[in-house]
Amino acid sequence: MTARVSRETRAVAIALLSTAVLAAAIVVVATRSPGWGAFRAYFLDWAIYRDSFPEILHAFWLNVKLFLVAEVIILPAALFLAVLRSLPGPVFFPIRALAIAYADLFRGVPTILVISILGFGMPALGLSWLPQSEFFWAVVALVLVYTAYVSEVYRSGIDSVHASQDAAARSLGLSHGQSLRLVVLPQAVRRVIPPLLNDFIGLQKDTALVGTLGVVEAFKQAQIDQSATFNGTPYLVAATLFVLITIPLARFVDWLVARDKKRQQAGRAA
Amino acid sequence: MSAGNPGDRLKPATGATVGAALRVEGVHKSFDRLEVLRGIDLVVSEHDVVCLIGASGSGKSTLLRCINLLEPIQAGRIFVGDTEITARNVDLNAIRRRIGIVFQSYNLFPHMTVLENVTLAPRKALKQSRGDANAQATELLRRFGLADKRDEYPDRLSGGQQQRVAIVRALAMQPELLLLDEVTSALDPELVSEVLDVIRELANGGMTMVIATHEMSFARDIASRVYFLDAGVILEEGPPEQLFSAPREARTRQFLQRIIAAGRL
Numbered sequence: 001m002t003a004r005v006s007r008e009t010r011a012v013a014i015a016l017l018s019t020a021v022l023a024a025a026i027v028v029v030a031t032r033s034p035g036w037g038a039f040r041a042y043f044l045d046w047a048i049y050r051d052s053f054p055e056i057l058h059a060f061w062l063n064v065k066l067f068l069v070a071e072v073i074i075l076p077a078a079l080f081l082a083v084l085r086s087l088p089g090p091v092f093f094p095i096r097a098l099a100i101a102y103a104d105l106f107r108g109v110p111t112i113l114v115i116s117i118l119g120f121g122m123p124a125l126g127l128s129w130l131p132q133s134e135f136f137w138a139v140v141a142l143v144l145v146y147t148a149y150v151s152e153v154y155r156s157g158i159d160s161v162h163a164s165q166d167a168a169a170r171s172l173g174l175s176h177g178q179s180l181r182l183v184v185l186p187q188a189v190r191r192v193i194p195p196l197l198n199d200f201i202g203l204q205k206d207t208a209l210v211g212t213l214g215v216v217e218a219f220k221q222a223q224i225d226q227s228a229t230f231n232g233t234p235y236l237v238a239a240t241l242f243v244l245i246t247i248p249l250a251r252f253v254d255w256l257v258a259r260d261k262k263r264q265q266a267g268r269a270a
Numbered sequence: 271m272s273a274g275n276p277g278d279r280l281k282p283a284t285g286a287t288v289g290a291a292l293r294v295e296g297v298h299k300s301f302d303r304l305e306v307l308r309g310i311d312l313v314v315s316e317h318d319v320v321c322l323i324g325a326s327g328s329g330k331s332t333l334l335r336c337i338n339l340l341e342p343i344q345a346g347r348i349f350v351g352d353t354e355i356t357a358r359n360v361d362l363n364a365i366r367r368r369i370g371i372v373f374q375s376y377n378l379f380p381h382m383t384v385l386e387n388v389t390l391a392p393r394k395a396l397k398q399s400r401g402d403a404n405a406q407a408t409e410l411l412r413r414f415g416l417a418d419k420r421d422e423y424p425d426r427l428s429g430g431q432q433q434r435v436a437i438v439r440a441l442a443m444q445p446e447l448l449l450l451d452e453v454t455s456a457l458d459p460e461l462v463s464e465v466l467d468v469i470r471e472l473a474n475g476g477m478t479m480v481i482a483t484h485e486m487s488f489a490r491d492i493a494s495r496v497y498f499l500d501a502g503v504i505l506e507e508g509p510p511e512q513l514f515s516a517p518r519e520a521r522t523r524q525f526l527q528r529i530i531a532a533g534r535l
Contacts, residue, residue: 168377171338172391172443173367182390186381 041231048233052225056234059221060241063207066135066217070142070203077143078150079189083180085151086158099151106148112209115141119213138210146203153195157188190260197253201246208238218242290349291316291447291478292337297346299329299336306332308502310346314447314480319473321489321510322482324499325525330482331374333499334449337480338371350447367395370440371449374456376432378424378439384411385420388439396443403442410438414468430461434468441472448472450481486529490514498522 030036084092085099106114119137122130131137161184169179211220218238225234292314299307307329314320322330335341337348339355339362348356355365379387388410389403398406411417414434424432433453440448450469454462466488473479473492483489489496490510497507498519506519517523 164373164375164377165379167340168373168379169390170363171340171366171369171371172439173363173395174391175363175395178394182394183379187379190381 043232043236045231045233048225048229048231049237052222052229052234053237055225056218056221056237057241059216060218060238062135062215062217063204063210063242064245066138066142066207066210067204070139070146070207071200073139073143074146074150074203078147079154079185081147081151082154082158083185085155086180088176103148103151106145107152109145111141111145111206112212114145115209116212117141118144119210134210134213134215138207138213138215142203142206142210145206146199149199149202150196153192153199154188156195157192158184160191161187193253193257197250200249204246204249205242208242290314291318291351292480293349294333294337295347295349297333297336297348298344299332299341300344306502307336307343310502310504312497312504314478316478317476318494319477319479319481319492321493321496322480322499323484323486323489323496323525328499329502330499331451334371334451334480334482337447338369338449339365340371363395367391367443368445369447369449370443370445371451372433372436372440372453374452376424376429376436376456378432378436380424383421383423384416384427384435387424387435388442391439392442407438407442410441411435414438414471428461429457430464433457433465437465437468437472446478448477448479450479450483452482452484454483454485484529486514486526498525500525 030039033039081099081102084095085103087095115138118141119134122137123132123134165183165187166179169183170176174182207217208219211217211223214220216224218241219235222234222238226232290313292312294310294312297307297310298305310329310333312320312333322333324330332341336343337350343356346356347354350365350368353360353365379390382390385404385407388407389398389400392398392403392406393400408417408420411420414437416431416434416438419427419431419435424435427435433456437450437453453469454465457465462485466485469479469481469488470492481489481493493510495507496510496513497504498513498517498521499505500521506513506517506522513522514526517526
């Protein structure tokens, strides 16, 4: 027992030490570089960091809203699209073909173009019944792009559930829909939680592209502050905020996956 | 165990279906160009236990999957009781509820406990209440010595236990016909007998079964009739004592000799 504890302590110590050495090396290389003085003055101005933080935080709230609204639509929409693509039989060919065309198109076009085309183009049509708000079109653009990505993630999950699971469900007299809903999808979704989170993080970051529409979100606000102070530190503020959201998200999903694994192996229903 | 005179059951079935739980007529099945079943005829009376034997690839599993309508057939007809299940406008789901199948690889649902595995279809396909389904499942699990595994996930069970759960899951639908597809082939040798014991008990209880198996001594022991499949046709069939002791066909003799050489009979 004590031997094991000391081995664990040793492992932690080694990990800490090697991390410290690497960090020190990076600091030394950076601070001794010829341009370090200029870099520090431009990006690491603590006074500007402090002053611009509240404004950028306020603007960042818009990124969070964009992310949350878009994600709430994307998760079910992408699942729906993935299910459409898995419909069997020749009758559903046109539906499958449309779903494939959609996914190909919106995974192929750069997100910033989709945002620009919708955000500038739709209001420019001059149709009074169309929403005019940039926020609305930004959400639509993000939903269109990310639904295409996320549906591919779901689809790989559905494909990864062995056909014998569906056969077992169907052999018991469950319908195709019941088998999908009760047997295939629960297993598929569990398997794709980590790649799904990747796309969450991508979406969270891409909300910064909405700034091109003139919407004042964190990146746009940082740009405004940068041009007011001629200092890049506000960008660092924006970066801090994005990282503060995405890292806990990543750890949370790690925890979810670990809990699920443990639960299935521990053998007791939660 | 066998009902009626075996000869009656083998007459080409036209019209009357007295006592026939399953009737397979001229079934052909192809995967693309490969013809796996080339005209299969088979009649199983109620409470009969029919064993299908033959080399891997002879079509045993495919035949069972066709009877369960998991595979569409290209020609022929299949009747369960009085229903032609291969008719154009049948309700596949309703038919499958009447026919249980147990697979070689168990195919339990890994995200559900044993109890949930067993009660899923009764609740969702038969619309039983949770209480009724749970009570029935608990009783079945108890009967097959799995009561203490009720709340376990399949991962935590041995292969033999998983296969017994799979059998219970099929039984929970109270099928009129149970198909067993090489249910012991994936098991460690020491786990085979616990599964065979369950099947024996079902046979004693009068369950109508079609069993594809490599366990020849078990087949000889339990079957009311044995069918030898070779390259997609039934080459020979008969009561087990005749087929195993005095096979008529050279191919059957060859097959059985190889089995004996491998120490499986």
